[in-house]
Amino acid sequence: MVEEEAEGMVMMRRSGPYERVARMASGNAVVVFSVSGCCMCHVVKRLLLGLGVGPTVYELDQLGKGGREIQAVLSHLLSAASPSPSTSVSAAAVPAVFVGGQLLGGVDKVMSCHINGSLVPLLKQAGALWL
Ligand SMILES: *[C@@H]1O[C@H](CO)[C@@H](O)[C@H](O)[C@H]1NC(C)=O
Numbered sequence: 391m392v393e394e395e396a397e398g399m400v401m402m403r404r405s406g407p408y409e410r411v412a413r414m415a416s417g418n419a420v421v422v423f424s425v426s427g428c429c430m431c432h433v434v435k436r437l438l439l440g441l442g443v444g445p446t447v448y449e450l451d452q453l454g455k456g457g458r459e460i461q462a463v464l465s466h467l468l469s470a471a472s473p474s475p476s477t478s479v480s481a482a483a484v485p486a487v488f489v490g491g492q493l494l495g496g497v498d499k500v501m502s503c504h505i506n507g508s509l510v511p512l513l514k515q516a517g518a519l520w521l
Pocket of ligand 1: 499502503506507508
């Protein structure tokens with residue numbers, strides 16, 4: 391685990407798009423990478439807003455070439471975090487939710503954390519919620 395994290399850090403420092411994603415992701419307690427018109431992105435945003443979180447949302451389809459590079463990075467990060475390697479090739483890049491600058495995951499992860507009660511404590515810990 392420690393080694394994996396160290397590798398991730400090296401990767402982020404070396405490569406432009408990774409660095410950019412890391413910078414964007416740590417700009418707020420909660421950051422959502424989205425694509426406008428993406429249904430699951432809408433679901434995640436509604437859930438966070440409903441909990442009282444004001445996430446920073448990046449609509450990647452509105453960022454041109456940079457947005458596509460970011461989607462490639464997110465797709466890679468999410469497939470690396472996904473428990474089933476068979477889906478890694480076609481891993482959806484969005485929504486990708488970062489809490490406290492760390493990748494939480496996609497819609498499945500956010501929903502399962504919400505359902506088992508671990509999402510709100512995580513958001514509080516990151517300073518996204520006070521109550
Ligand atoms: C809740 O579910 C998430 C995602 O499956 C998991 O990572 C986390 O450890 C679980 N937490 C608790 C308190 O069960």
